[in-house]
Structures are given as C-alpha cells and as structure tokens.
Amino acid sequence: EIVMTQSPATLSVSPGERATLSCRASQSVGSSLAWYQQRPGQAPRLLIFGVSIRASGIPARFSGSGSGTEFTLTISSLQSEDFAVYYCQPYNKWPPVTFGGGTKVDIK
Amino acid sequence: QLQLQESGPGLVKPSETLSLTCTVSGASVSSSSYYWGWIRQPPGKGLEWIGSIYYSGSTYYNPSLKSRVAIFVDTSKNQFSLKLSSVTATDTAIYYCTGSDYYYFDFWGQGTLVTVSS
Numbered sequence: 001e002i003v004m005t006q007s008p009a010t011l012s013v014s015p016g017e018r019a020t021l022s023c024r025a026s027q028s029v030g031s032s033l034a035w036y037q038q039r040p041g042q043a044p045r046l047l048i049f050g051v052s053i054r055a056s057g058i059p060a061r062f063s064g065s066g067s068g069t070e071f072t073l074t075i076s077s078l079q080s081e082d083f084a085v086y087y088c089q090p091y092n093k094w095p096p097v098t099f100g101g102g103t104k105v106d107i108k
Numbered sequence: 109q110l111q112l113q114e115s116g117p118g119l120v121k122p123s124e125t126l127s128l129t130c131t132v133s134g135a136s137v138s139s140s141s142y143y144w145g146w147i148r149q150p151p152g153k154g155l156e157w158i159g160s161i162y163y164s165g166s167t168y169y170n171p172s173l174k175s176r177v178a179i180f181v182d183t184s185k186n187q188f189s190l191k192l193s194s195v196t197a198t199d200t201a202i203y204y205c206t207g208s209d210y211y212y213f214d215f216w217g218q219g220t221l222v223t224v225s226s
C-alpha cells in the first residue's frame with residue numbers, strides 16, 4: 001500500500017496570496033497522481049489528474065507539479081471559494097486506493 | 109453529465125448490516141467506460157476508499173474491510189449498492205458513491221451520513 005503524506009496539515013493564507021501544498025509518496029507513483037478539493041459540507045471534487053492536468057471546469061489558478069514521490073499543488077491567487085481541504089491520491093497501483101491525510105487551507 | 113445519488117438508512121444498529129444504493133443518471137452502470145465505487149469519511153476525518161466494481165462484475169475492496177464488504181450492480185435499475193456487515197460505531201461516516209473512467213474519481217454523489225448507534 002502506498003502511504004501519502006501531505007504537508008502542512010493546515011495552511012493559513014490571505015485572499016489573493018499564493019498557496020503551496022505538498023504531497024509525498026512512500027514509493028514512486030510516476031505521474032499517476034490526482035488532487036481533490038473538498039469545501040465545507042460538500043463532496044470532494046476532482047481538481048487535477050496526471051500530476052498537472054486540470055479536470056473539466058477547474059480554473060487555471062490551480063496547478064500541479066512533481067513526479068515520482070514529491071508533488072505540489074499551487075493555487076496562484078486564493079479566492080474565497082478556495083478555502084477548503086485538499087487531498088492527494090496516487091493511482092499507479094490500484095487497488096487499494098489510498099488518500100493523503102489532507103491539507104486544510106484557511107483564511108489568515 | 110454523469111450524476112450520482114446515494115440513498116439508504118441514516119441510522120444502523122451495531123452488529124447489523126449497512127445497505128446503501130447509488131442511483132446513476134447520465135450513463136449506464138453496465139457501461140465499460142466506468143468503475144463504480146464507494147468512499148467514506150468519518151466526521152471530521154479524511155477519505156477512506158471502501159471498494160469499486162467494474163462493469164464486468166470484477167470487484168476490488170479495501171483489504172481492511174474486505175471481509176465485511178460487498179458491492180454489486182443492478183442493471184435493471186441502473187444502480188449499484190454497498191453492503192457492510194457487522195457494523196460498529198467506527199463505521200459511522202459520510203458515504204459517497206463515485207464514478208471513475210480511470211483510477212481517480214471524476215464523479216461523486218453528494219454523500220449520505222450513516223450513524224451506527226443503538
């Protein structure tokens with residue numbers, strides 16, 4: 001099973017600022033990594049797959065990078081609707097499916 | 109656009125079986141294009157994959173739940189279902205049904221809270 005470690009657990013950011021979230025895998029996942037956003041009281045939604053490919057309807061301020069075991073999700077200029085919890089998920093070996101523990105982005 | 113909607117009891121007694129159904133619209137559950145699955149989230153915690161099923165009937169389960177889980181498809185109703193037996197309070201969670209055209213989760217239901225309590 002691949003263990004995903006996300007950091008930081010909580011990130012406090014002011015609106016308009018850049019947010020950088022990290023996700024580390026216990027073994028290489030190549031470029032098979034997805035990110036999800038979960039707003040309060042809502043279901044998660046797919047943001048990015050294939051490390052850097054934005055899902056349909058996702059704004060360009062969201063970008064992903066990395067490969068192997070180290071990955072980053074960057075939100076270039078935080079909007080009010082971006083304050084949420086973000087999860088990473090590897091999918092090179094499936095099953096089982098695992099998720100990172102999440103990073104909460106809150107308002108500074 | 110694929111849409112998913114969970115349904116089932118919101119309260120289950122300890123030791124009983126949790127049963128949930130996901131109604132699919134916008135696609136056929138027998139389509140070879142999708143995996144169908146269940147993910148849960150205990151209150152205030154992270155995401156836990158329960159299992160998935162492919163149109164062929166192949167099922168994939170979380171090893172930690174495998175002995176208690178069954179996922180199956182009802183093509184006549186365009187639904188798929190989850191059964192989790194011998195539940196305890198630790199099974200209290202929001203349960204999401206999902207649809208995937210690959211090994212990440214493109215489509216999610218709104219989620220349904222299931223509480224295990226006597």
